[in-house]
Amino acid sequence: MRAVVTRVKNAKVTIEGKVNGEIGQGFLVLLGVGPADTEAQAVRLADKICGLRIFEDEAGKMNRNLEAVGGSLLVVSQFTLYADTKSRRPGFTGAAKPALAVPLYEKFMAECAARGFPVEHGEFGADMQVYSQNDGPVTILLDTDQM
Numbered sequence: 154m155r156a157v158v159t160r161v162k163n164a165k166v167t168i169e170g171k172v173n174g175e176i177g178q179g180f181l182v183l184l185g186v187g188p189a190d191t192e193a194q195a196v197r198l199a200d201k202i203c204g205l206r207i208f209e210d211e212a213g214k215m216n217r218n219l220e221a222v223g224g225s226l227l228v229v230s231q232f233t234l235y236a237d238t239k240s241r242r243p244g245f246t247g248a249a250k251p252a253l254a255v256p257l258y259e260k261f262m263a264e265c266a267a268r269g270f271p272v273e274h275g276e277f278g279a280d281m282q283v284y285s286q287n288d289g290p291v292t293i294l295l296d297t298d299q300m
Contacts, residue, residue, distance in 0.1 A: 154190045154198050154257065155234040157183040158293045160207050164227045164285035166275040173281070174273030179224030180205075181285045184261060185234030186254035187247065194297040195257050199264030201300060202226075207291050215291070225271040228262050229283055230254070251278065 158180050165175035182202060208217035208224070219226070235248035248254070255277050266272045275281045 154187065154194050154261070154297045155185040156198060156202060156295045157231070157234065158202055158205065158207075158295065159183075159285060160288045160291040161227075162286040162288045164283070166227060166229055166273075167282045167284070168276055168279050173275055173279075174227050176225035176227045176271070176273050178222055178288070179219060179270075180226050181283070182226055182228045183231035183234065184228055184258060185231045186249040186257045187235055188249045188253065190249060190253070190257055190297065192257065192260050195260040196264050197300065198295065198297055199261050199268065201295060203265055203268045203270060205293065207293065219270055225273065226262075226265050227273045227275075227285075228258070228265070229275040229281060230258050230277045 161179060161181045163177050164181040166173050180202065204218055206218045207215045208222045210216040232245055232248035236243040236245055237247055258277055262272045262274055
């Protein structure tokens with residue numbers, strides 16, 4: 154699984170002009186699922202992201218996690234994280250098919266919620282518009298194959 158985690162002051166995702174998910178301070182997580190990904194990877198990734206200490210403390214150091222700031226997560230499915238960019242026109246055969254990707258996307262969100270964090274989300278496969286006010290900006294790229 155791959156995730157792009159952005160520290161945000163606020164973020165929302167809309168579908169056909171209607172807000173589907175919206176958060177204040179927290180993480181905007183763009184989440185991609187690969188064909189060999191497993192539930193264990195979804196659990197490990199949720200644990201890693203929910204524990205990331207990338208919010209500033211009183212001394213201005215990135216030392217606080219989501220819990221410390223009362224943060225939330227906005228999770229948006231993003232199959233394009235598995236783009237093959239060898240040519241100028243990306244291919245997406247490296248992304249998992251929906252039969253695998255949807256349950257793992259949902260498992261990831263359930264794991265974050267089970268850790269006590271409010272989780273908002275987009276809609277898998279929908280044409281979404283994502284808005285965010287990045288904080289910092291701070292953006293972290295995670296890949297379970299490298300964790």
